Amino acid sequence: MHPFMVTSWSRQERQQVLDLIIQPNGTLSADLVRLEKRAGTGYMSLPAFFTGPHGINQPVGCFQDILLVASGAGIAAIVPYAKEIIHAYDTRTSNVRHVKLIWTAKSLEFVKSGSELLNQLLEDGVSGNGYVLNISIHIAEADVLETHFGKNRRAALYRGAPDYMRIIDEVLKGDRGKSAGMGAGNGRMLLIASVTDDLRDELRGTMRMYLGRRAEMIELEYQP
Numbered sequence: 001m002h003p004f005m006v007t008s009w010s011r012q013e014r015q016q017v018l019d020l021i022i023q024p025n026g027t028l029s030a031d032l033v034r035l036e037k038r039a040g041t042g043y044m045s046l047p048a049f050f051t052g053p054h055g056i057n058q059p060v061g062c063f064q065d066i067l068l069v070a071s072g073a074g075i076a077a078i079v080p081y082a083k084e085i086i087h088a089y090d091t092r093t094s095n096v097r098h099v100k101l102i103w104t105a106k107s108l109e110f111v112k113s114g115s116e117l118l119n120q121l122l123e124d125g126v127s128g129n130g131y132v133l134n135i136s137i138h139i140a141e142a143d144v145l146e147t148h149f150g151k152n153r154r155a156a157l158y159r160g161a162p163d164y165m166r167i168i169d170e171v172l173k174g175d176r177g178k179s180a181g182m183g184a185g186n187g188r189m190l191l192i193a194s195v196t197d198d199l200r201d202e203l204r205g206t207m208r209m210y211l212g213r214r215a216e217m218i219e220l221e222y223q224p
Helices: 027-039 072-090 108-113 113-125 164-172 195-208
Strands: 004-005 020-022 065-072 098-105 132-138 155-158 188-194 215-219
Touching: 020 164, 027 108, 027 215, 065 072, 065 164, 072 098, 072 188, 098 108, 098 164, 108 113, 108 132, 108 188, 164 188, 164 195, 188 195, 195 215
Parallel strands: 065 098, 065 188, 098 132, 132 155, 188 215
Antiparallel strands: 004 020
């Protein structure tokens, strides 16, 4: 994996701010992390030149139901897609009608560290027709005292792993209401994943069962 990952997306044609996540993976990236720690402020400002962004931008506008799945730090790779999908919904430039984000994390503290990203999504995921985005957070901790999280308490917290096979099956069969935040199953569904190796294998196996049933899966370049 390349050590630099773009995590920002802007509605503006010319984006003024570029957010990156850096994973130490060599001299330059490791030096940047050491400089940030030495500053002791949690951030630093350095001049930089860049080209790109490079890599693959997956088209999602032809799908009606979008299922975003993230593990741990994979949420950072999912957020730009979520922002773009919500913007396309708001401007009526895509077929997307329902978006569900499922994020699995080891602890509530880790989830709280990503609260700013979640709140941005929750704020963007509101239109004149109501909420287009539904967020479920699954935590491995034995005890989860809170049941809701984020801006307006709109992200639901659960203990344990989600049942992905059930969720996907209900969307494709059109069981409205059972899989919260998803549609009636009369269109195409896309699953976008930035997840751990074990979960990626599980999702691949599940999606194979639905080949030819309007369901597709995209694995992002960053996989935690």
